[in-house]
Amino acid sequence: MAYTFEKSKELFARAAKVIPQGVYGHLTPVITVPGAYPYFIKKAKGAHFWDVDGNEYIDYICAYGPMILGYAHEKVDEAFAKQAKDGTSCTIASPLMIELAERIVNLNECADWALFAKNGADTTSLAVVLARAHTRRKKIVLAKGGYHGVQPWCVPSLVGVIPEDRQHIIMVEWGDLDEFKEVVKSYKDQIAGALFTPYHHPAFGDSELPKPGFWAEMRRICDDNGIVLIIDDVRAGWRLDLKGSGHYFGFKPDIACYCKAIANGYSISAIVGTEKLRLTAAKAYTTGSYWFNSPEMAAALACIDEMERIDAPAILRERGMALTNGLKELAGAHGLQVTISGPPAIPFMSFSNEEDFMRSQVFCAECSKNGVYFHPHHNWFISAAHTEEDIKKTLDVADKAFKVVKNQFGG
Amino acid sequence: MAYTFEKSKELFARAAKVIPQGVYGHLTPVITVPGAYPYFIKKAKGAHFWDVDGNEYIDYICAYGPMILGYAHEKVDEAFAKQAKDGTSCTIASPLMIELAERIVNLNECADWALFAKNGADTTSLAVVLARAHTRRKKIVLAKGGYHGVQPWCVPSLVGVIPEDRQHIIMVEWGDLDEFKEVVKSYKDQIAGALFTPYHHPAFGDSELPKPGFWAEMRRICDDNGIVLIIDDVRAGWRLDLKGSGHYFGFKPDIACYCKAIANGYSISAIVGTEKLRLTAAKAYTTGSYWFNSPEMAAALACIDEMERIDAPAILRERGMALTNGLKELAGAHGLQVTISGPPAIPFMSFSNEEDFMRSQVFCAECSKNGVYFHPHHNWFISAAHTEEDIKKTLDVADKAFKVVKNQFGG
Numbered sequence: 001m002a003y004t005f006e007k008s009k010e011l012f013a014r015a016a017k018v019i020p021q022g023v024y025g026h027l028t029p030v031i032t033v034p035g036a037y038p039y040f041i042k043k044a045k046g047a048h049f050w051d052v053d054g055n056e057y058i059d060y061i062c063a064y065g066p067m068i069l070g071y072a073h074e075k076v077d078e079a080f081a082k083q084a085k086d087g088t089s090c091t092i093a094s095p096l097m098i099e100l101a102e103r104i105v106n107l108n109e110c111a112d113w114a115l116f117a118k119n120g121a122d123t124t125s126l127a128v129v130l131a132r133a134h135t136r137r138k139k140i141v142l143a144k145g146g147y148h149g150v151q152p153w154c155v156p157s158l159v160g161v162i163p164e165d166r167q168h169i170i171m172v173e174w175g176d177l178d179e180f181k182e183v184v185k186s187y188k189d190q191i192a193g194a195l196f197t198p199y200h201h202p203a204f205g206d207s208e209l210p211k212p213g214f215w216a217e218m219r220r221i222c223d224d225n226g227i228v229l230i231i232d233d234v235r236a237g238w239r240l241d242l243k244g245s246g247h248y249f250g251f252k253p254d255i256a257c258y259c260k261a262i263a264n265g266y267s268i269s270a271i272v273g274t275e276k277l278r279l280t281a282a283k284a285y286t287t288g289s290y291w292f293n294s295p296e297m298a299a300a301l302a303c304i305d306e307m308e309r310i311d312a313p314a315i316l317r318e319r320g321m322a323l324t325n326g327l328k329e330l331a332g333a334h335g336l337q338v339t340i341s342g343p344p345a346i347p348f349m350s351f352s353n354e355e356d357f358m359r360s361q362v363f364c365a366e367c368s369k370n371g372v373y374f375h376p377h378h379n380w381f382i383s384a385a386h387t388e389e390d391i392k393k394t395l396d397v398a399d400k401a402f403k404v405v406k407n408q409f410g411g
Numbered sequence: 412m413a414y415t416f417e418k419s420k421e422l423f424a425r426a427a428k429v430i431p432q433g434v435y436g437h438l439t440p441v442i443t444v445p446g447a448y449p450y451f452i453k454k455a456k457g458a459h460f461w462d463v464d465g466n467e468y469i470d471y472i473c474a475y476g477p478m479i480l481g482y483a484h485e486k487v488d489e490a491f492a493k494q495a496k497d498g499t500s501c502t503i504a505s506p507l508m509i510e511l512a513e514r515i516v517n518l519n520e521c522a523d524w525a526l527f528a529k530n531g532a533d534t535t536s537l538a539v540v541l542a543r544a545h546t547r548r549k550k551i552v553l554a555k556g557g558y559h560g561v562q563p564w565c566v567p568s569l570v571g572v573i574p575e576d577r578q579h580i581i582m583v584e585w586g587d588l589d590e591f592k593e594v595v596k597s598y599k600d601q602i603a604g605a606l607f608t609p610y611h612h613p614a615f616g617d618s619e620l621p622k623p624g625f626w627a628e629m630r631r632i633c634d635d636n637g638i639v640l641i642i643d644d645v646r647a648g649w650r651l652d653l654k655g656s657g658h659y660f661g662f663k664p665d666i667a668c669y670c671k672a673i674a675n676g677y678s679i680s681a682i683v684g685t686e687k688l689r690l691t692a693a694k695a696y697t698t699g700s701y702w703f704n705s706p707e708m709a710a711a712l713a714c715i716d717e718m719e720r721i722d723a724p725a726i727l728r729e730r731g732m733a734l735t736n737g738l739k740e741l742a743g744a745h746g747l748q749v750t751i752s753g754p755p756a757i758p759f760m761s762f763s764n765e766e767d768f769m770r771s772q773v774f775c776a777e778c779s780k781n782g783v784y785f786h787p788h789h790n791w792f793i794s795a796a797h798t799e800e801d802i803k804k805t806l807d808v809a810d811k812a813f814k815v816v817k818n819q820f821g822g
Binding site for chain 1: 422425426428429430431434435436439441447449450451452453454455456460462463468472473474475476477478482483488489492495496497498500501502503504505506509510511513516523524525526528529530531532533535536539540541542543544549560562563566567568570571572573574575578579645670671675676677678680688691692693694695696697698699700701702703704705707784793817822
């Protein structure tokens with residue numbers, strides 16, 4: 001029997017009275033595909049969550065990235081709880097900050113230093129500041145459709161944004177070397193930084209991996225022109241390669257931004273950089289409430305240890321391959337064409353013969369109403385807690401959902 | 412015997428290898444008064460913390476505000492831990508988000524709605540966006556020496572900041588009605604928002620309370636000119652009045668920003684606003700990793716309950732009065748003139764006959780080396796965990812520190 005969402009709807013009506021829009025943020029499919037998704041969660045464990053109506057889901061969004069080892073992961077939670085007994089936010093930092101910085105500097109190929117914050121956008125905004133301070137230039141090159149947080153210089157909306165916020169932001173197509181070269185030529189000696197995700201993962205679009213040689217060439221252009229190369233690894237970081245997505249794709253950024261999976265869901269982000277940016281990073285004024293919180297640092301250390309122990313990226317790749325191969329096969333059996341894009345650990349599926357995502361919405365709605373939480377417009381995430389049994393159940397549900405798509409849309 | 416900081420210094424040398432500047436952020440006195448303060452903490456409980464050398468401090472910085480009920484507060488910590496068993500960061504929000512929004516809307520006088528984030532600056536930056544979206548104007552008026560976070564439009568530094576970041580920021584003296592009126596006249600119909608702290612609490616300066624009638628007049632000017640009045644209540648919020656510092660000073664802002672004490676140190680901030688801003692807030696794109704984390708919301712609910720149960724602002728006022736009256740009396744007995752400023756719950760003491768803070772540094776260094784953590788250049792914070800015994804011990808230490816100041820500087 002397909003799920004219903006009565007309690008979710010009641011709570012949404014209550015929420016709408018005290019929270020603008022009822023629920024905010026993220027591209028929650030409950031807004032874009034009304035009636036097929038839960039609004040509120042009751043609890044989560046492993047790769048599953050239960051909504052307020054008691055419906056259970058195999059979750060392929062993983063909190064939009066933070067969950068990598070499984071919800072309510074004992075080792076990470078214990079590390080947090082143990083440290084919290086000695087205080088959370090304190091007047092001075094804990095030596096755990098040093099331990100965590102050392103751990104990341106030892107592990108991450110481009111990290112000679114690290115700083116910690118709360119949001120991904122704390123780190124991308126600081127990266128822009130560091131690039132400008134280091135080069136004494138103003139321009140920042142970003143990719144169209146890239147996401148770097150909700151600060152006015154990058155938020156994917158124009159509400160409340162003034163032109164001056166983006167006066168020195170130059171947008172290019174992700175992965176288009178010719179366009180990037182053209183921009184570098186046009187704005188010679190004016191570009192402070194180029195800030196990109198390690199591969200392109202836009203909302204409402206297929207993911208796009210770098211072409212062979214792309215990053216080597218980008219690195220060369222940035223070096224030749226004194227441009228700080230910044231990688232926003234907030235979404236892909238830790239899932240592809242514990243040494244950083246730069247290492248995975250074979251290049252070394254000057255600055256990389258981490259958040260999400262770093263502590264399996266606890267509130268901490270990190271910015272790392274190479275030696276040449278160290279002095280600039282030391283000069284920049286950066287702080288925030290809770291930035292010294294040590295339990296989050298303990299959680300990050302435990303999460304990194306566990307990701308390394310189990311070789312999380314290998315597990316995600318394997319599970320992601322099983323899922324996407326299965327989906328492709330099932331779609332074919334139904335005479336449907338799907339595009340699987342992105343790395344297997346962070347996959348996305350769209351229907352090849354549409355641009356309006358209508359088939360995706362019907363497919364994902366059917367899956368949601370039968371216990372599999374996919375997103376029609378945003379890449380998915382695999383976690384180390386997804387079991388072979390989860391994948392099998394998921395494919396059973398997907399099989400029926402493909403059938404509904406076929407019946408409704410034809411081939 | 413005065414404290415020594417051998418382990419702190421060793422750790423700092425280690426930190427400097429992997430963290431730019433070794434420790435970053437905040438106006439930590441360990442940088443401005445070297446040799447007299449600890450670099451790293453071991454643990455904290457109640458109003459006390461212990462550094463890595465085992466030195467114990469009565470802490471009047473309270474993590475720069477977040478700690479209001481005492482470090483490692485059982486009720487708040489239990490609420491967090493209980494909720495964490497059902498997951499931290501999840502794909503959809505918990506009904507706790509509604510509960511917390513309702514709680515704040517019921518309690519806070521200017522709140523018809525609430526949104527939650529992680530940093531204070533997430534909320535001040537969003538407030539600027541909302542003011543601009545609501546008015547379709549660009550200019551934002553801020554006070555010189557005000558602190559609203561580290562985003563380029565407001566960070567107290569020019570490293571990496573470009574002029575365009577502040578092209579529409581107008582700086583005035585806090586509390587100067589004539590200057591504000593002049594600015595409003597000069598930029599008629601161009602000012603989107605006026606963003607101020609409810610009273611002035613600059614670093615390297617005395618705090619300044621509003622003159623009688625100041626806020627009523629500010630409210631009137633903003634209303635007459637269609638300006639969104641925003642209060643940055645990140646530092647003062649919850650300590651003066653659980654209904655908001657606007658209520659405390661007798662006015663109603665359009666938007667207020669909260670963080671720090673809201674959850675006794677767990678990572679959550681809140682922006683609240685009146686009905687007229689609700690639709691704008693619904694249209695704005697705002698989100699971030701971990702913004703749906705429910706344990707922080709459970710902690711905030713428990714913290715607010717406890718603050719209300721014990722009437723935290725009354726306790727802070729009483730303890731703050733005992734501390735500041737005691738300090739004033741002792742200073743007088745030593746023939747020293749001190750200025751006590753700010754509300755008793757968030758007091759600051761400076762020496763009246765100096766502008767370079769040299770006496771303050773000597774006084775605070777002496778206190779630190781004898782177990783009382785004051786800050787020479789930043790306002791202090793009282794918590795509900797500070798006991799009468801703590802105040803008594805503090806005054807004993809202060810007595811000796813005043814003597815050192817007297818010996819070194821004379822009257």
